[in-house]
Amino acid sequence: MDRLRGKTALITGAEGGLGNVIAGRFLAEGATVLGLDVLEAPRPGSILAGANAYYASVDITDENAVSAAVDAFVRDHSRPNVLVNTAGVLGPAKPGYMSTSEEFDFVFSVNVKGTWAVSKATVPHMIEAGGGSIINFSSIAGLVEEPRRWRFITLPRGRCG
Ligand SMILES: NC(=O)c1ccc[n+]([C@@H]2O[C@H](COP(=O)([O-])OP(=O)(O)OC[C@H]3O[C@@H](n4cnc5c(N)ncnc54)[C@H](O)[C@@H]3O)[C@@H](O)[C@H]2O)c1
Numbered sequence: 001m002d003r004l005r006g007k008t009a010l011i012t013g014a015e016g017g018l019g020n021v022i023a024g025r026f027l028a029e030g031a032t033v034l035g036l037d038v039l040e041a042p043r044p045g046s047i048l049a050g051a052n053a054y055y056a057s058v059d060i061t062d063e064n065a066v067s068a069a070v071d072a073f074v075r076d077h078s079r080p081n082v083l084v085n086t087a088g089v090l091g092p093a094k095p096g097y098m099s100t101s102e103e104f105d106f107v108f109s110v111n112v113k114g115t116w117a118v119s120k121a122t123v124p125h126m127i128e129a130g131g132g133s134i135i136n137f138s139s140i141a142g143l144v145e146e147p148r149r150w151r152f153i154t155l156p157r158g159r160c161g
Contacts, residue, residue, distance in 0.1 A: 004029035008034070011035050013137075014048055027047060027050070032052050056073065081133070
């Protein structure tokens with residue numbers, strides 16, 4: 001239960017279903033966790049309100065806000081050794097040919113550009129620390145056609161790159 005003592009993990013979408021469970025596992029293994037989510041504050045009773053956990057309310061589509069939050073955490077606490085990108089949105093459940101350009105841009109900006117922005121802000125600190133690991137959550141929908149969600153295919157696939 002102590003395999004990650006001395007390590008720091010940055011987890012996006014940390015108040016979401018997967019992100020919060022992942023944050024809990026890192027904490028249980030002794031890591032320090034910075035959770036990023038667009039919510040104003042952690043949910044009541046969230047693991048991110050507990051010991052060794054820190055929270056930043058950040059919209060990952062805002063490159064400058066992401067970089068400011070990551071830099072401030074590094075200055076005040078520690079450099080991330082692990083980045084887990086789980087923040088994401090599904091967008092409206094309808095076929096791609098019915099989607100609007102605005103809907104596509106919104107999903108793309110969070111799932112792909114947001115993942116890029118957090119990685120861009122984090123990697124220089126990992127390099128300074130001698131290395132690190134990045135885990136991007138995609139979806140089986142990035143590999144297998146879902147007829148009623150084809151607009152979704154490009155986006156999870158984009159996160160694999
Ligand atoms: N849960 C599954 O079964 C499953 C299956 C396939 C793929 N995925 C993918 O895994 C990821 C996480 O899934 P989940 O079930 O935890 O989703 P979720 O909706 O429970 O959590 C996503 C989190 O991302 C946050 N978020 C959304 N937009 C954001 C933004 N602009 N900036 C910062 N945070 C933002 C939300 O507030 C939320 O807390 C998603 O990308 C999802 O597409 C999940």
